[in-house]
Amino acid sequence: MANQHDIIFQHVSFSFGDEIVLNNLSFNIKTGCHTLIKGESGSGKSTILKLLLGFYHPDEGRIRWKDNTIHPQEIRKQTAWLPQDLDLGSHSVSKVMEKPFEFSCNQKKATTEHQKIEILNQLGLPKNILDKPFRTLSTGQRQRVGIAICYLLDKPILLLDEPTSALDSKSKRHIANLLLSNKAKTIISTSHDPSWVKKADYIIEI
Numbered sequence: 001m002a003n004q005h006d007i008i009f010q011h012v013s014f015s016f017g018d019e020i021v022l023n024n025l026s027f028n029i030k031t032g033c034h035t036l037i038k039g040e041s042g043s044g045k046s047t048i049l050k051l052l053l054g055f056y057h058p059d060e061g062r063i064r065w066k067d068n069t070i071h072p073q074e075i076r077k078q079t080a081w082l083p084q085d086l087d088l089g090s091h092s093v094s095k096v097m098e099k100p101f102e103f104s105c106n107q108k109k110a111t112t113e114h115q116k117i118e119i120l121n122q123l124g125l126p127k128n129i130l131d132k133p134f135r136t137l138s139t140g141q142r143q144r145v146g147i148a149i150c151y152l153l154d155k156p157i158l159l160l161d162e163p164t165s166a167l168d169s170k171s172k173r174h175i176a177n178l179l180l181s182n183k184a185k186t187i188i189s190t191s192h193d194p195s196w197v198k199k200a201d202y203i204i205e206i
């Protein structure tokens, strides 16, 4: 049954110049479910997430929330997005983790030092990583800091672009359990990891 916050892609087409990336794509994203977008490299998975965030707009078709067209500002307020190549600059991890809480829509959720340490610890990262410049971290460490931020932001919608691609299988399983056990959240992800794929409620092949 449709929920008023289900997200509906309706005959969406999108091109970069002459390159048709998405052609007449229709699917529904159900509230409170984990929807996984699957497809070959370059098939348009990240582009779908960016269309959802309003960074791009469909050439044809519509993306709407049940009856209304989604306003990008509205969806961004409700969403934590983990991009594939996370570059949060050269400030310390501690500062980088605080940054999203400076935005007006997140100010009520300010995070404490204790919460930062606890979530990093759960993700297998030591406390002293807080003092390291973000840019000096390994890809897998960056990915885990990004996941920690998404977790602390506690938004109703999570957009996760290859969230565990640089991690070992134990971390992959752990992170899948951490993020996917909260059934109140709508999660839209792209991933090739079997431990992640098998936890999808719906798979959309593009």
Ligand SMILES: Nc1ncnc2c1ncn2[C@@H]1O[C@H](COP(=O)(O)OP(=O)(O)OP(=O)(O)O)[C@@H](O)[C@H]1O
Binding pocket: 016, 019, 021, 039, 040, 041, 042, 043, 044, 045, 046, 047, 048, 084
């Ligand atoms: N900003 C851009 N300008 C021009 N072309 C782009 C841009 N971003 C993506 N593309 C092209 O659009 C296509 C889809 O890219 P996208 O990143 O969505 O694929 P993907 O399925 O997420 O790939 P991967 O699994 O390798 O991450 C690719 O051919 C890519 O080169």
